[in-house]
Amino acid sequence: MRMIKKLVKIIAFVLAALMLVLAIQSVLIVKTGHRGTDNIKGFYEMPDNSIDVLFLGSSIAFCTADPLTMYENSGITAFDMCSSVQPVELSLLCLKEAFKTQKPRVVVFETTIATKELAQDSLSYAINDIPLSREKIDSLRDMFSDCPEEIPKYIFPILQYKDRWKEIERDDFTGEPESFERYAMGAYTPNLISESPIDFSSYKADGESVIPEKNIKLIEEMKSLCEKNGAAFMFLKSTSVGWTEADTRAFEKIAKERDIPFLELYSKMEELQIDTACDFRDNSHLNRTGSKKTSVYLAQFLKENYGLADHRTDGSGSIWEENCNRRNRDYAGEHIKEIEALPEYLEAISMPGLVVAVQITGEQGENAEFVNSFSGMDMESGGSFVLKDGSVITGDEPIRPGHEYIWENYPDTICLNGYTISANREVMDLVDDGIIFVVYDGIQNKFLDAAGFDTYGGGYATRR
Amino acid sequence: MQFNSYGFMIFFPIVVGLFFIIPAKLRKLWITVASLCFVAIASVKYMAVLVAVILLSYGLALFMDKIKDAKRKKLFLWGAILMSMSFLLVTKYIGFIFDIPAGILNFFFGTSLKCPFNPLIPLGISYYSMQVVGYIIDVYQGRVSAEKNLLNYAAYISFFPKLIIGPIEKSDFLKQVKVIEHKNLWNWTRVTQGATLLLWGYFQKMVLADNLSPFVTKVYADYASLGSVELFIAMELSILQLIFDFSAGSDMAIGMARIMGFDLRENFEAPFFATTMKEFWTRWHMSLSHWLRDYVYIPLGGNRKGKVRKYINILITFAVSGLWHEASFKFILWGLVNGMYQVVGELWGPFWNGINAKLNTKKESASYLGFQHFRTYTLYALVMLLFFLPSIKDTGMYLYRMCTRHNPWALFDGSLFEFGVDAKTAFVLFVLSVIYIWLEKIKYHTGERLPELLAKQCIWFRWMVLLGLFVGIVVFGAYGRSLMAGNFVYFAF
Numbered sequence: 001m002r003m004i005k006k007l008v009k010i011i012a013f014v015l016a017a018l019m020l021v022l023a024i025q026s027v028l029i030v031k032t033g034h035r036g037t038d039n040i041k042g043f044y045e046m047p048d049n050s051i052d053v054l055f056l057g058s059s060i061a062f063c064t065a066d067p068l069t070m071y072e073n074s075g076i077t078a079f080d081m082c083s084s085v086q087p088v089e090l091s092l093l094c095l096k097e098a099f100k101t102q103k104p105r106v107v108v109f110e111t112t113i114a115t116k117e118l119a120q121d122s123l124s125y126a127i128n129d130i131p132l133s134r135e136k137i138d139s140l141r142d143m144f145s146d147c148p149e150e151i152p153k154y155i156f157p158i159l160q161y162k163d164r165w166k167e168i169e170r171d172d173f174t175g176e177p178e179s180f181e182r183y184a185m186g187a188y189t190p191n192l193i194s195e196s197p198i199d200f201s202s203y204k205a206d207g208e209s210v211i212p213e214k215n216i217k218l219i220e221e222m223k224s225l226c227e228k229n230g231a232a233f234m235f236l237k238s239t240s241v242g243w244t245e246a247d248t249r250a251f252e253k254i255a256k257e258r259d260i261p262f263l264e265l266y267s268k269m270e271e272l273q274i275d276t277a278c279d280f281r282d283n284s285h286l287n288r289t290g291s292k293k294t295s296v297y298l299a300q301f302l303k304e305n306y307g308l309a310d311h312r313t314d315g316s317g318s319i320w321e322e323n324c325n326r327r328n329r330d331y332a333g334e335h336i337k338e339i340e341a342l343p344e345y346l347e348a349i350s351m352p353g354l355v356v357a358v359q360i361t362g363e364q365g366e367n368a369e370f371v372n373s374f375s376g377m378d379m380e381s382g383g384s385f386v387l388k389d390g391s392v393i394t395g396d397e398p399i400r401p402g403h404e405y406i407w408e409n410y411p412d413t414i415c416l417n418g419y420t421i422s423a424n425r426e427v428m429d430l431v432d433d434g435i436i437f438v439v440y441d442g443i444q445n446k447f448l449d450a451a452g453f454d455t456y457g458g459g460y461a462t463r464r
Numbered sequence: 465m466q467f468n469s470y471g472f473m474i475f476f477p478i479v480v481g482l483f484f485i486i487p488a489k490l491r492k493l494w495i496t497v498a499s500l501c502f503v504a505i506a507s508v509k510y511m512a513v514l515v516a517v518i519l520l521s522y523g524l525a526l527f528m529d530k531i532k533d534a535k536r537k538k539l540f541l542w543g544a545i546l547m548s549m550s551f552l553l554v555t556k557y558i559g560f561i562f563d564i565p566a567g568i569l570n571f572f573f574g575t576s577l578k579c580p581f582n583p584l585i586p587l588g589i590s591y592y593s594m595q596v597v598g599y600i601i602d603v604y605q606g607r608v609s610a611e612k613n614l615l616n617y618a619a620y621i622s623f624f625p626k627l628i629i630g631p632i633e634k635s636d637f638l639k640q641v642k643v644i645e646h647k648n649l650w651n652w653t654r655v656t657q658g659a660t661l662l663l664w665g666y667f668q669k670m671v672l673a674d675n676l677s678p679f680v681t682k683v684y685a686d687y688a689s690l691g692s693v694e695l696f697i698a699m700e701l702s703i704l705q706l707i708f709d710f711s712a713g714s715d716m717a718i719g720m721a722r723i724m725g726f727d728l729r730e731n732f733e734a735p736f737f738a739t740t741m742k743e744f745w746t747r748w749h750m751s752l753s754h755w756l757r758d759y760v761y762i763p764l765g766g767n768r769k770g771k772v773r774k775y776i777n778i779l780i781t782f783a784v785s786g787l788w789h790e791a792s793f794k795f796i797l798w799g800l801v802n803g804m805y806q807v808v809g810e811l812w813g814p815f816w817n818g819i820n821a822k823l824n825t826k827k828e829s830a831s832y833l834g835f836q837h838f839r840t841y842t843l844y845a846l847v848m849l850l851f852f853l854p855s856i857k858d859t860g861m862y863l864y865r866m867c868t869r870h871n872p873w874a875l876f877d878g879s880l881f882e883f884g885v886d887a888k889t890a891f892v893l894f895v896l897s898v899i900y901i902w903l904e905k906i907k908y909h910t911g912e913r914l915p916e917l918l919a920k921q922c923i924w925f926r927w928m929v930l931l932g933l934f935v936g937i938v939v940f941g942a943y944g945r946s947l948m949a950g951n952f953v954y955f956a957f
Contacts, residue, residue: 166888
């Protein structure tokens with residue numbers, strides 16, 4: 001009996017230690033944003049057997065294939081199970097994980113990284129969020145056969161991120177900020193444009209590259225795994241500087257010998273109207289407009305070649321539908337930040353779900369009447385109010401100096417005192433004479449914008 | 465294999481688990497096998513040396529025990545000591561022995577002689593050689609009879625928790641080894657206390673010592689370009705780091721042994737609170753100090769042959785201590801300076817006491833005690849420059865710069881945090897160091913270590929502390945590829 005009591009004590013202590021470490025790990029682990037971790041997390045949130053097309057590969061893949069655009073255009077349910085610099089070993093592990101819950105009809109492997117040998121340093125971008133399993137341990141043993149002492153830190157990521165205790169901030173405790181990738185099915189398509197046109201002159205090359213033997217074996221393993229699970233397997237090569245014709249030849253050979261379809265996009269740049277000046281965000285990655293072009297093409301290609309169903313009509317793509325709407329809302333939020341003219345701004349912030357704190361400050365000059373009209377209150381002597389879904393929620397009178405109003409959506413707060421607006425205790429002192437707006441998205445729980453418009457001068461005010 | 469390596473964290477639970485599962489009569493064999501494996505993991509050659517030393521000293525002690533004639537026995541004793549130490553002499557001291565005449569010849573005749581042997585110091589040889597010599601002398605003096613059972617003797621010498629950083633056990637440890645097959649070793653209190661001590665040791669090593677190490681290492685490596693402030697702080701912190709490091713190693717060794725049912729000697733007892741250098745050496749590396757007292761100082765005559773001889777004996781004993789650490793003139797000097805501290809302390813003591821009596825100094829006051837602690841600590845820090853810096857010349861240069869390159873602004877401009885220990889880490893280290901010193905103070909006054917203190921508390925508090933230590937190691941510990949697990953400082957000997 002005493003022995004059992006002691007055994008229970010030991011087990012309880014070990015469990016307590018483990019729970020404590022996991023709790024601390026969730027705080028310390030880096031919140032990556034767009035480096036690929038979120039793609040993997042997003043995958044595990046998908047309903048079983050909902051994905052028809054699975055993309056594997058590096059960041060080039062998740063910047064080329066945008067599943068939401070594909071869905072909007074062709075009704076295909078695709079997912080990018082990709083991560084930055086994803087080594088082939090990790091692609092194979094992702095595929096094994098995918099087949100546990102999904103039955104994709106097509107698996108598309110983006111080949112860029114397959115010309116290189118394993119880069120261990122980039123593994124943490126994705127592998128941390130793959131749950132512990134025999135496959136994961138086998139894969140780690142394979143990847144770290146030369147330094148097995150590194151394996152524990154990929155099983156317990158706290159060992160990698162422990163030094164982050166020096167830099168932890170609010171987001172580390174309140175959870176990860178919502179990022180596009182969590183609902184963009186793994187895609188990352190920022191609205192950025194490369195500083196100069198992309199130069200693809202280095203693509204021309206003679207001969208044939210040598211692909212690492214191990215990568216070829218891993219690709220063969222992926223293909224046979226797909227065959228076993230009834231999925232088609234194909235290669236995709238997107239456009240990126242660094243890849244050459246010699247690499248293409250090598251992969252054409254590998255593809256031909258193994259009967260793997262190979263779609264390379266270099267030869268289709270004209271057909272897709274890819275503009276090297278505005279469709280890339282850097283040498284390797286397409287941007288939002290570039291990705292849209294390739295995604296529309298890919299969706300059509302996959303639908304035609306593999307007979308994929310249009311899930312827009314059968315209702316089984318509801319998550320893609322919902323996420324398309326979320327993304328459109330995010331794009332609208334992004335647009336708010338770019339608006340320069342006050343009337344257009346006022347129209348944009350009337351979008352449902354937005355909470356807008358408004359401060360009228362200083363002299364309004366010729367625009368006094370305009371200010372009064374949009375608030376519906378007498379704002380001549382200044383003051384502040386809060387709009388929600390386009391309507392004032394702080395009463396009939398503005399908040400005047402000497403009074404305070406606090407709007408809270410824990411842990412975010414907006415404080416108005418008649419003189420200033422503070423967002424999370426940061427004073428938004430943006431203009432001396434005019435209107436200050438602090439825009440909060442009450443649906444996505446995040447601050448969208450803070451803008452000041454100088455209304456003192458003649459004509460409509462513009463953003464300062 | 466370091467105690468703080470992943471390998472050891474797998475090795476130790478397996479060894480302990482099997483130790484309790486296997487039949488009691490196999491325990492000694494298991495300890496010996498495990499200890500030899502522990503050494504063999506580093507190198508099979510090291511294990512071969514250990515086996516050779518065990519077999520040789522075992523046979524020599526048995527043979528000596530049978531000699532009846534006192535003169536012959538004494539002569540044999542010297543032979544046995546020399547033979548038992550032959551491996552140590554060949555591996556650790558051959559280069560030094562060769563370098564002395566070679567240096568003279570090179571200096572006078574312009575030759576370029578170099579030691580043809582590449583010194584290869586087997587793991588733990590300094591520790592187990594001392595233990596073997598102590599055992600042979602004990603057998604000679606009749607304190608113990610020569611052990612007939614080879615397995616008992618092998619387990620006694622090779623017991624791995626004490627093999628690489630001590631303590632240097634005396635022959636009475638053999639008694640513990642001899643009874644393990646008749647003893648119910650599974651004792652929950654001992655196991656939990658041992659595990660607590662082990663965890664505390666890991667905490668001291670990985671959180672305190674290894675986080676402090678980059679500052680000391682960087683300043684010592686770059687001392688020629690730094691000013692007084694950095695050099696003084698590094699000198700003081702190097703002792704703090706050494707204390708954390710050594711205390712960690714000792715606690716881990718004692719903790720491991722306690723889990724397995726053995727009691728190792730204390731090696732380290734709150735040296736922070738020593739008021740004189742004499743007292744310091746009764747609290748610092750105690751097993752080495754006791755060994756030197758029993759087998760060097762007292763046989764030399766100790767304090768029985770007049771004051772001058774006593775002082776000479778002290779100097780010789782400390783010089784041997786220096787040589788034990790490393791075969792070099794630098795360490796001989798290190799030993800001699802430590803010896804000089806003792807001698808000067810004895811000579812200066814009455815004079816100093818006289819001044820204090822005339823000034824009516826309150827010797828029990830906290831301020832005076834604090835001054836004494838700081839004085840002792842700093843004196844030791846000064847001599848330890850010889851320990852940490854590469855040469856006597858470097859030590860001289862370091863002292864010169866520390867006294868002449870004044871840069872008090874370094875205390876205020878934040879540059880001190882550019883030596884591998886940033887402000888946040890420094891703050892955590894400061895808080896934890898205060899807690900450590902507070903625990904040491906309790907130990908100094910009551911003799912109670914962390915496990916004994918925790919045993920008096922309720923389970924919630926106990927668990928909170930233990931979980932705190934565990935989490936502290938995981939989060940604040942220095943390990944991983946970027947922060948290589950630091951070797952124990954005393955592992956080098």
